[in-house]
Amino acid sequence: MISLIRLAFLVLALTASMAGQAVIETYEFSSTALERRYHQLSTELRCPKCQNQNIADSNAPIAQDLRKLLFQLLESGATNDEILSHMVSRYGEFVRYRPRLTGATSLLWIAPVLLLLGAVTIVYISLRRRKGAAPETVELSAQEQKTLKDMLEKVERDR
Amino acid sequence: MGPRVKLFVPLIIFAVMALFLFRGLALDPRAMPSALIDHALPDFTLASLGQEQELSRQDVVGEVALFNVWATWCMSCRVEHPYLIKLAGDGVPIYGVNYKDEDGAALDWLATLGNPYRASIVDNEGTLGLDMGVYGAPETYLVDAQGIIRFRHVGVVDERVWNSTLEPLYIELGGKASTR
Numbered sequence: 001m002i003s004l005i006r007l008a009f010l011v012l013a014l015t016a017s018m019a020g021q022a023v024i025e026t027y028e029f030s031s032t033a034l035e036r037r038y039h040q041l042s043t044e045l046r047c048p049k050c051q052n053q054n055i056a057d058s059n060a061p062i063a064q065d066l067r068k069l070l071f072q073l074l075e076s077g078a079t080n081d082e083i084l085s086h087m088v089s090r091y092g093e094f095v096r097y098r099p100r101l102t103g104a105t106s107l108l109w110i111a112p113v114l115l116l117l118g119a120v121t122i123v124y125i126s127l128r129r130r131k132g133a134a135p136e137t138v139e140l141s142a143q144e145q146k147t148l149k150d151m152l153e154k155v156e157r158d159r
Numbered sequence: 160m161g162p163r164v165k166l167f168v169p170l171i172i173f174a175v176m177a178l179f180l181f182r183g184l185a186l187d188p189r190a191m192p193s194a195l196i197d198h199a200l201p202d203f204t205l206a207s208l209g210q211e212q213e214l215s216r217q218d219v220v221g222e223v224a225l226f227n228v229w230a231t232w233c234m235s236c237r238v239e240h241p242y243l244i245k246l247a248g249d250g251v252p253i254y255g256v257n258y259k260d261e262d263g264a265a266l267d268w269l270a271t272l273g274n275p276y277r278a279s280i281v282d283n284e285g286t287l288g289l290d291m292g293v294y295g296a297p298e299t300y301l302v303d304a305q306g307i308i309r310f311r312h313v314g315v316v317d318e319r320v321w322n323s324t325l326e327p328l329y330i331e332l333g334g335k336a337s338t339r
Binding site for chain 2: 048049051061062065066069088089090091092093094
């Protein structure tokens with residue numbers, strides 16, 4: 001029985017790995033540097049069809065075509081900038097997960113800094129306010145000390 | 160900020176978010192403007208489906224025309240096909256871009272369903288498609304007489320799409336036939 005379960009797991013693991021391989025075709029790169037750039041760029045380019053995936057993750061036909069194009073451009077000696085503008089001229093700024101810094105995208109780029117500054121300011125102000133609002137130690141006058149002592153003694157006696 | 164005003168902060172945040180989210184409901188996230196609007200139709204030299212000679216850009220440019228990206232594997236293409244035949248019958252020039260398809264299947268399709276195209280450019284590898292920024296089928300491009308892409312419609316072209324978006328542009332660009 002146990003060996004049967006083991007066999008089932010083995011078959012499952014094998015078919016799963018085969019399915020994994022079927023998704024991504026392999027390219028023979030002339031150098032490992034090109035291969036590294038391929039992996040970097042293919043995770044940075046967005047699939048136009050399946051919009052929340054990059055072209056490395058997607059198996060849509062258009063993603064396959066874009067990977068092939070990326071491979072061809074890399075092998076032809078194009079720089080990263082050339083490749084990206086090649087893609088952008090066809091599919092728009094949309095295909096870049098890391099958009100260029102332009103007027104329209106500047107808000108995207110500076111928003112994290114602005115949010116961080118805002119958060120720091122809020123924390124700073126509220127910390128200062130809390131410090132200011134903290135009760136100061138008040139000395140009791142002699143009269144008050146005496147009243148307090150009397151009250152405590154009264155409580156003790158009544159118990 | 161007084162404590163009274165502070166009480167309303169969550170409500171204000173909610174209202175602003177609700178406004179944006181409500182606006183988002185009406186937006187189509189897949190509606191992307193083509194990067195090629197107001198750019199020239201890319202150069203190509205490809206086979207013409209079912210014909211001996213090759214087609215290149217100058218063969219298909221010269222009057223306002225539709226370029227319809229289609230394939231036999233594309234179900235929506237079958238849906239829009241009868242309407243394309245009607246448009247072609249009304250005199251609208253339509254060129255096909257047979258996108259990542261097999262010639263045999265494509266010829267069968269045209270033989271059984273009718274052929275609305277002046278010619279179909281055979282784009283087996285999808286290279287012209289890549290240059291045009293095609294990401295699926297069907298897509299329909301409106302190209303003016305100078306060969307400049309003026310509009311792209313993603314999805315099925317039917318009477319509603321034609322009447323509301325494509326035909327007004329087509330006439331504005333000087334397209335010959337009116338279908339009304």
